[in-house]
Amino acid sequence: MPVVVTHTVRLLGDHGIPTVVSVHVANGLPGFTIVGQPDGSCRETRDRVRAAILSTDYAWPLERITVDIAPRPQRIPSSVDLAIAVGLLAATDQLARHLVEHIDFVGELGLDGTIRRVPGIVALVHDASQSTVVIPAVQHLTSPNWNQQSVPATSLTQVVDSLKTSQWPQAPSPIPVLAGTCPGLEQTRGNHNAIGALIIAATGRHHLCIHGPAGSGKTMLAQALPRIMPELTDQEYLDVQRVHSAAGLYETPGRDVPFRAPHHTSSAVAMLGGGSTVFRPGELSCAHHGVLLLDDIDEYAPTVLDSFRQPLTTGEIIISRAAGQVALPAKFLLVGTVRPCACGNAVTCRCSDNTKERFQRRVNNALVNRFELHVTTTPHGRTNHYRTVDVREQVSAASNLAFHRQGCLNADLTIEQLDQYAQLTNGSTELLQHALALGSITHRTVNTIRRVARTIADLRGQLDNTLSVDAVTAAFALHRNAMSNELTF
Ligand SMILES: [Zn+2]
DSSP, rough: OEEEEEEEEEEEEEEEEEEEEEEEESSHHHHHHTTTHHHHHHHHHHHHHHHHHHTOOOOOOEEEEEEEEEEEOOOOOGGGHHHEEEEHHHHHHSGGGGGGTTOOOEEEEEESEEEEETTHHHHHHHHHHEEEEEEEGOOOOOOOSOOOEEEOBHHHHHHHHHHHTTTTOOOOOOOBBBOOOOOGGGGSSSSSHHHHHHHHHHTTTEHHHEEEESSSSSSHHHHHHHHSSOOHHHHHHHHHHHHHTTTTTTTBBOOOOEEEOOOOOHHHHHHEOOOOSEEOOOHHHHHHTTTEESSSSOOOOHHHHTTTTHHHHHSEEEETTTTEEEEOOOOOOEEEOOOOOOOOOTTTOOOOHHHHHHHHHHHHHGGGGSSEEEEESSSSSOOOOOOHHHHHHHHHHHHHHHHHHHHGGGGGOOOHHHHHHHHHHHHHHHHHHHHHTTTSHHEEEEHHHHHHHHHHHHTTTTTOOOHHHHHHHHHHHHHHHHOOOOOOO
16 A cells, blocks of 8 residues: 655744655554654654544554654654644545645644644744645634635544535634733823933834833833834734744734733743754744843843843844754844832932842843943823824834835944944044043944944934934933933934
């Protein structure tokens, strides 16, 4: 009896790997083996597939069944269940084999033959090798521009019937889009310089650190950031959907940039992603194209913060395990908040010198040199006149301007581009040389200041390739958390 071949896709990181399942049924001692897999992992798959086939009134052959999965996974994912089941039905002539050959089957089988959801459905459908992909009905996707067409499956019986009649059921309505719940600028109070810094951060994608006592609105300002950033483009939206679905977040994200605020007790694996076989994306990847907030940044474990250095530099996380190496995307805007003291308030503080010193040491170690902008908030502000929609438009206009000029946002300007688009006047050079001589900044900081100054100039409509002294002075003050003038755009 020849071999029946079916197609499926399995998840690795945020990508789908097209996979071929071959099923061979022949005379011999009844048994079920998956080539190259230990008994334990084999038994799990066999038990689900066997129960599903028997409980939907098909026959389980009392023969020798051999399944090969290529390329061979480290561990068999449950998403290949459906491909094995239909392959087996075709191999035992319960289903015509030409019906199953040019379709991708993705889904985990329940013992009663129902088809269950699997993580990473967006990547699985998008990276499938065949043009039709059968997916769990509960995970129905709207994919207008994709090459693949997904058809819904509720149970093994329905899949077999649909294959025989070529009639697939009506797709259920897609999973509702997760509405953005972040507050807008209207809810914030006072703190005009902090709002100015938010606008600069959103436009140029410069990492921002907000300092201030407890109750001065640091968190609320940070939460307003995704609302003033431009909506995701089609490609960015697809990237975000891929990562979120691979991370097991089943709500479809909206068009607003993602906002993630992981708790300070989160482990390095929860932040960076990992696992031994499928490499599940972590919080940093879930914030891809969006904002990652570390509230009270000194509370996070120093080892966890240390692991941020690579993604902050390269925009991706490389995870290496015995099963191989995977690169997960993680390009995000980092926002941190810092209290003046461990007790939250410097004015009413009664902490011992020791406590204060320990606190300061933790803050200094906490990625503080990675932030390009520093700003301080104060409590008791008045209501703001800012409107989120207007600010978002302003941010969109300035970031489009930068993108059309140099093909990237200002935070990504290379040194050659800085020399072209962010030239310094004699006055600015003098200012920075003086700070360099005093040792208060480094050469890397000078480039950072030029990038931020480029953004400030763009927002002010100063489109000259030479930066104004004003813009450089403001960027320098923001770097040192010493903004004294009103920062408005
Ligand atoms: Zn204190």
